[in-house]
Amino acid sequence: MKNKILLLLGLTCLALLPAEAQNPDHLKSIAIRNLGPAAMSGRITSIACNPNNPNEIYVGAASGGVWKSESGGTAWKPIFDDAPTQSVGAIGLSAHNPDLIWVGTGEGNPRNSQNFGIGIFKSIDGGANWKNMGLENTHTIHRVVVHPNNPDIVWVASLGSTNGPNEDRGVFKTTNGGLTWRKVLYENDLTGCAELVIDPSNPNKLIADYVGIPALALVFQVGRKRLRPVCFSRRGCRPGAANGGRRLLAKG
Numbered sequence: 001m002k003n004k005i006l007l008l009l010g011l012t013c014l015a016l017l018p019a020e021a022q023n024p025d026h027l028k029s030i031a032i033r034n035l036g037p038a039a040m041s042g043r044i045t046s047i048a049c050n051p052n053n054p055n056e057i058y059v060g061a062a063s064g065g066v067w068k069s070e071s072g073g074t075a076w077k078p079i080f081d082d083a084p085t086q087s088v089g090a091i092g093l094s095a096h097n098p099d100l101i102w103v104g105t106g107e108g109n110p111r112n113s114q115n116f117g118i119g120i121f122k123s124i125d126g127g128a129n130w131k132n133m134g135l136e137n138t139h140t141i142h143r144v145v146v147h148p149n150n151p152d153i154v155w156v157a158s159l160g161s162t163n164g165p166n167e168d169r170g171v172f173k174t175t176n177g178g179l180t181w182r183k184v185l186y187e188n189d190l191t192g193c194a195e196l197v198i199d200p201s202n203p204n205k206l207i208a209d210y211v212g213i214p215a216l217a218l219v220f221q222v223g224r225k226r227l228r229p230v231c232f233s234r235r236g237c238r239p240g241a242a243n244g245g246r247r248l249l250a251k252g
Contacts, residue, residue, distance in 0.1 A: 108142025
């Protein structure tokens, strides 16, 4: 502890010296170490486990890509480094094909250090190669749900942009492995889907939790006959919202 205090005092004194008086040689004995910011880039946004092999785990980071472990978490390797974005919001696995992996990009947790994504990616070889399968304008994908019996059917929950209105938010569905997408649940351009879960006993029933943009307390939509205030909060923040903003999808 004493050495650490002396080191801190020494660095402080060096920082107070004029720039021309500082000598880089004084810092050679100091080992490089992680000073953060862990709170900014170290957030884990998604964890998925192969249901047939509990030692195979996938982890998505807010700005650190996707990591894979084949040893139950003892060792990890990055498998998303070559992707054009490292902001991961959700990971979805197929119960019947462990090599089929879906990664939704764009962190779905609204905050000042949130990073947007560029759609959803798919790998059919366990993460060795990735292909963008669309939904580039969703900005954030908070959940990916793969049909338990048909891997070609996938639902994607998007919160959308947290900086303003955009149409590409809500719940999207594909029935052909991501070749085309259909928006199956949409409220308005200020309300997105923050959570989506599937009933394991009935894959045609899903429950979606809808929220509005929490970054602002009042938005004025311009370009109409008059300014219309739209008030929203973290739950049910849209005109005519009911049941706390929660919606039940009776059909998949």
